[in-house]
Amino acid sequence: MATTRLTPCELETVKLNLFSGADLQPLLEEQQAYWSKYLHWSFNSTKQLVIHNLNMRNLNGVVLTKAGRPIGYSFFIQEGCKALIGDLFLSAAYRDKSTERFLLKTILHWAAEHPGVQRIEGQLLTLSLSLQNESIHGRPLQIFRRLFMMTNGLDYPLKPCPTRSYLQFTPWADHYLDAAAHLIAHTYRNHVDSLINDQYHSYDGARRFLYNTSHHSGCGTFHQPAALVAIYTPSREICGVCLASVVESQVGHVTQLCVAPHVAGQGLGYELLRRSLNAFRESGCEAVGLTVTESNNRATHLYESVGFRTIHRFQAFTWEAHEYLTAPDLHQKTN
Structure with missing residues (x-):
C-alpha cells in the first residue's frame, strides 16, 4: 500500500x-x-x-x-x-x-x-x-534494541538436558509469587533489562509484574500448563522460573525466563524452556514467541539453540527527568 x-x-x-x-x-x-x-x-x-x-x-x-x-x-x-x-x-x-x-x-x-x-x-x-539521539526537554532517551523471536519447531519434543540432582521442577502456582519476586529482583540487579523496566528494581515491582502477567491479559492469556519453577532442594528456594501465555489460537508466548546466578550455566535455563515448549506442544500450540534484549547474548544463543528465530526488531526506550539511570556492571542473563 x-x-x-x-x-x-x-x-x-x-x-x-x-x-x-x-x-x-x-x-x-x-x-x-x-x-x-x-x-x-x-x-x-x-x-x-x-x-x-x-x-x-x-x-x-x-x-x-x-x-x-x-x-x-x-x-x-x-x-x-x-x-x-x-x-x-x-x-x-x-x-x-x-x-x-x-x-x-x-x-x-x-x-x-x-x-x-x-x-x-x-x-x-x-x-x-529507528530512534537515535532523541531527547525531551534536553534530557536524552536511552534506546535499547529488542528482538521478537518465534519458533515453529514444536513437531517433536526437545531432548532433556541432564541437570543436577538438587534441582526439582514443579508447576507454577500463586504461592510462588513472593519467592519468584525476590528471585527476579535479585537476578536482574545491574542487568540491562532493569533499565528498560523499573519493576525489576525491587521486590514490590517484580511482584506486581508477576501478578499482572499471571492474572491479566496484557501479555496474552496466562497458560499455567507451560509455566513452572525450579527449586534448589538444599534450601527449598526458587532458583528458576518460566511463565507462559497464549496470545492467539495455537500460538504461545514465553513471558518470563529467569535463572538465579548461583545455578547459571548448568543447563537450567534450557531445561525450563524445554519443559515449557513441550507443554505448549501438548496443548496444541504450533508456534511460540518471546522477546529479548538484543545485547543479551546468553539468552539469544539459548533461544536460537532450540529453534527460535528473529521475526521482528523493535526498540525499547526510557527517559529520566533528572539523574540518568546507569548500570556500571551489566551482566548477561537468560531472559
Missing part, C-alpha cells in the same frame, strides 16, 4: 479523551489485523480494553487526525512518577517516518509534562522509526 506523506500543517492532535471507542473503531480494527498478520498475536482483548477506557474517558493520550479523520493514536498510563507509553499506532496509508516521529514526539512531550511524571518507559512493537 502506498503511503501518503503528510506535512505537520496537515495534521492535528486532539486529546484522546474527546473520542469514544466507536470513533476509533476502524483504526483499532486495522491495528488488530496488523498484530495478527505480523506478530501472530491477537489484539482483541487489548482492543476491547482500549475501547472500554475510551468510553470511560480516562485515557491520557492524543489522536492524530487529518481533515478531522483519526489516522493514528497514542496513550500513556501513569504509575506513580512513571508514565508507561501504552501504545502508538498509525494507519498504514500514513505510516511514514516523519509522521511516526511527529506522533511519538507529541506523546513523549505530553507525558513528560504531565504532573508528577519523572520517568517514561516504552516498548512499541509497531513503531518502524
Whole structure:
C-alpha cells in the first residue's frame, strides 16, 4: 500500500479523551489485523480494553487526525512518577517516518509534562522509526534494541538436558509469587533489562509484574500448563522460573525466563524452556514467541539453540527527568 506523506500543517492532535471507542473503531480494527498478520498475536482483548477506557474517558493520550479523520493514536498510563507509553499506532496509508516521529514526539512531550511524571518507559512493537539521539526537554532517551523471536519447531519434543540432582521442577502456582519476586529482583540487579523496566528494581515491582502477567491479559492469556519453577532442594528456594501465555489460537508466548546466578550455566535455563515448549506442544500450540534484549547474548544463543528465530526488531526506550539511570556492571542473563 502506498503511503501518503503528510506535512505537520496537515495534521492535528486532539486529546484522546474527546473520542469514544466507536470513533476509533476502524483504526483499532486495522491495528488488530496488523498484530495478527505480523506478530501472530491477537489484539482483541487489548482492543476491547482500549475501547472500554475510551468510553470511560480516562485515557491520557492524543489522536492524530487529518481533515478531522483519526489516522493514528497514542496513550500513556501513569504509575506513580512513571508514565508507561501504552501504545502508538498509525494507519498504514500514513505510516511514514516523519509522521511516526511527529506522533511519538507529541506523546513523549505530553507525558513528560504531565504532573508528577519523572520517568517514561516504552516498548512499541509497531513503531518502524529507528530512534537515535532523541531527547525531551534536553534530557536524552536511552534506546535499547529488542528482538521478537518465534519458533515453529514444536513437531517433536526437545531432548532433556541432564541437570543436577538438587534441582526439582514443579508447576507454577500463586504461592510462588513472593519467592519468584525476590528471585527476579535479585537476578536482574545491574542487568540491562532493569533499565528498560523499573519493576525489576525491587521486590514490590517484580511482584506486581508477576501478578499482572499471571492474572491479566496484557501479555496474552496466562497458560499455567507451560509455566513452572525450579527449586534448589538444599534450601527449598526458587532458583528458576518460566511463565507462559497464549496470545492467539495455537500460538504461545514465553513471558518470563529467569535463572538465579548461583545455578547459571548448568543447563537450567534450557531445561525450563524445554519443559515449557513441550507443554505448549501438548496443548496444541504450533508456534511460540518471546522477546529479548538484543545485547543479551546468553539468552539469544539459548533461544536460537532450540529453534527460535528473529521475526521482528523493535526498540525499547526510557527517559529520566533528572539523574540518568546507569548500570556500571551489566551482566548477561537468560531472559
